[in-house]
Amino acid sequence: MKTEFTEDQLRDPGIARSNEILRACVHCGFCTATCPTYQVLGDELDSPRGRIYLIKEMLETGRDPDPKTVKHIDRCLSCLACMTTCPSGVHYMHLVDHAREYIEARYRRPPFERLLRWTLAHILPYPTRFRLALLGAKAARPLAFLMPDARLRAMLEMAPKRIPPVSRNDDPQSFAPRGARRMRVALMTGCAQRALNTDINDATIRLLTRLGCEVVVARGAGCCGALTHHMGRTGESHAAAAKNIRAWGAEMAGDGLDAVVINTSGCGTTVKDYGHMFRGDPLAGEAAQVAAMAMDVTELLTRLDLPEGPPRGLRVAYHAACSLQHGQRSPPRPRRS
Numbered sequence: 001m002k003t004e005f006t007e008d009q010l011r012d013p014g015i016a017r018s019n020e021i022l023r024a025c026v027h028c029g030f031c032t033a034t035c036p037t038y039q040v041l042g043d044e045l046d047s048p049r050g051r052i053y054l055i056k057e058m059l060e061t062g063r064d065p066d067p068k069t070v071k072h073i074d075r076c077l078s079c080l081a082c083m084t085t086c087p088s089g090v091h092y093m094h095l096v097d098h099a100r101e102y103i104e105a106r107y108r109r110p111p112f113e114r115l116l117r118w119t120l121a122h123i124l125p126y127p128t129r130f131r132l133a134l135l136g137a138k139a140a141r142p143l144a145f146l147m148p149d150a151r152l153r154a155m156l157e158m159a160p161k162r163i164p165p166v167s168r169n170d171d172p173q174s175f176a177p178r179g180a181r182r183m184r185v186a187l188m189t190g191c192a193q194r195a196l197n198t199d200i201n202d203a204t205i206r207l208l209t210r211l212g213c214e215v216v217v218a219r220g221a222g223c224c225g226a227l228t229h230h231m232g233r234t235g236e237s238h239a240a241a242a243k244n245i246r247a248w249g250a251e252m253a254g255d256g257l258d259a260v261v262i263n264t265s266g267c268g269t270t271v272k273d274y275g276h277m278f279r280g281d282p283l284a285g286e287a288a289q290v291a292a293m294a295m296d297v298t299e300l301l302t303r304l305d306l307p308e309g310p311p312r313g314l315r316v317a318y319h320a321a322c323s324l325q326h327g328q329r330s331p332p333r334p335r336r337s
């Protein structure tokens with residue numbers, strides 16, 4: 001795709017990167033075949049190719065985003081199926097991340113939307129706040145039908161019936177391996193998961209220690225920054241990511257680490273992108289090191305050669321998350337056949 005950024009615009013590293021990405025697109029439209037929003041809505045502007053055009057026009061003209069552009073970018077699910085499909089290697093993720101940051105900085109959303117986004121950004125990444133919000137939502141669920149806004153109604157209706165107690169396994173500490181130590185790994189315990197599904201981290205720790213890993217929950221690590229990153233709130237997302245980089249960097253410099261393990265694939269996609277997020281930043285070196293060490297728990301289990309147990313006659317459904325398939329391009333793992 002031909003682009004027409006000026007020399008001055010290209011001095012901005014964000015524009016320079018987006019220019020590279022835009023130039024790789026040959027507008028073939030293959031990506032439209034796997035884009036869920038295009039498949040459902042049938043509007044070219046809700047396809048990757050349509051969004052790429054909107055972003056190109058917005059960035060090239062340097063104009064403030066208009067409501068139409070914002071609507072179609074907002075509708076993108078960031079599933080990244082388009083990246084897997086694209087034969088030209090267009091890095092749509094970096095492009096849409098840049099567009100969201102641009103929109104967040106220059107577009108004034110209606111007051112209710114601003115309040116909603118502020119609330120999400122200030123509650124979800126903080127386990128204690130999120131837990132309190134879930135308790136409130138659980139109590140208010142019977143009154144969901146009174147909510148004037150469909151999004152609020154949906155959020156209340158989704159509130160879980162049971163909120164698990166706090167797991168002390170998520171506190172900073174180290175879990176000794178069973179038997180001889182094969183690896184020392186840091187587990188990202190995350191944010192929303194610590195309020196919603198504490199059993200996931202608990203089970204990860206049990207499994208990895210059984211397979212000979214010392215599992216460290218590093219002091220100072222927390223939310224990966226993905227939620228605010230996808231909202232274009234760069235300051236907040238980078239602050240969260242920087243805490244992780246410093247916390248895991250301290251472990252690397254101390255007793256050493258063989259991996260940073262992540263059991264939520266959306267977060268893994270973001271941590272693996274820390275090198276890009278922090279390019280040109282004083283933390284760039286450490287960020288790239290962390291990104292290189294990040295792996296999904298299923299990748300680590302393959303490396304540890306998880307033994308197959310006896311057949312149990314169970315028939316289970318496996319959800320191959322988009323972030324794992326397309327964001328991390330994790331090969332057939334954890335599927336083996």
Ligand code: SF4
Pocket residue numbers: 024025026027028029030031032048049052082085086087088089090
């Ligand atoms: S498949 Fe790739 S090159 Fe083709 S239109 Fe989509 S993003 Fe552009």
Ligand code: SF4
Pocket residue numbers: 034035036037038046047048051075076077078079080081082083092
């Ligand atoms: S990330 Fe997903 S929803 Fe967004 S344009 Fe690509 S395929 Fe469509």
